[in-house]
Amino acid sequence: MCDVTMAKLKRMAKAFKALSNPNRLQIYLEIIDQRSKRVEGQLEGGCGIAECISKLNIGAPTVSHHVKELVNADLISVERNGKFMICYLNEPMYNELKEFFDGKSLFSGTGLLSAKS
Amino acid sequence: MCDVTMAKLKRMAKAFKALSNPNRLQIYLEIIDQRSKRVEGQLEGGCGIAECISKLNIGAPTVSHHVKELVNADLISVERNGKFMICYLNEPMYNELKEFFDGKSLFSGTGLLSAKS
């Protein structure tokens, strides 16, 4: 038992790890920022990776690696559009993170915080 | 300029890093959980480190190290009470994290997401 919740804990830890590097966090924020512009109807959607490269003081291979980590943590998704790669926010995961800090922990009363075997 | 915001970004990244290890995340959740019990008046307050040691499958030195990391990231504070160490949730930092995922990013429109020099 308590498999589901342990899975969730690991998923959360993985997401936090992906956000634990300042450059990666900035990329994630950029993607969130672009999304809100899309919501306002000013943009067709998504955020180009090239943009991220030009806004951070790190090389293209590093940005590529960071983006992959964000995808791997289910925080974003990426899609090719012609010559460009477009990043999209993964809204369910964003909501999961939001809920995590919203009120009581999702883990209490699940056995996850009880004594070990 | 944008020093304040860059500092905040780094502070956030540091907090996420502290929460990026499953065992450390579990310790943090335990502390949050104990706090709510205190709020209900059933406990004098705080969470003993011994408890964390007995609930995780890692040794005392490792738990000690993890607790130090949480303190270093300003997520919790620790106080000696006789033979025991008691952990307390750092509420301001908890709120900062909550606000981070609450609605629009605190970073948009600050210059942090603009083109680099």
Next chain:
DNA sequence: CGTTCAATTCGATAAATGTCAAACTGTAAA
């Protein structure tokens, strides 16, 4: 005082991380 229990400090070590330069792939456009 000596013992016991809680927790920390001190190496050590294997694994993961962030970054880069160089070479490569894929798409568009001349």
Next chain:
DNA sequence: TTTACAGTTTGACATTTATCGAATTGAACG
């Protein structure tokens, strides 16, 4: 088809991390 641009892959390297066992400190209690 050649060129140019966007992004990835590969391989390398220095740094950080998670964990442990052994030794240590600190408080309480007989």
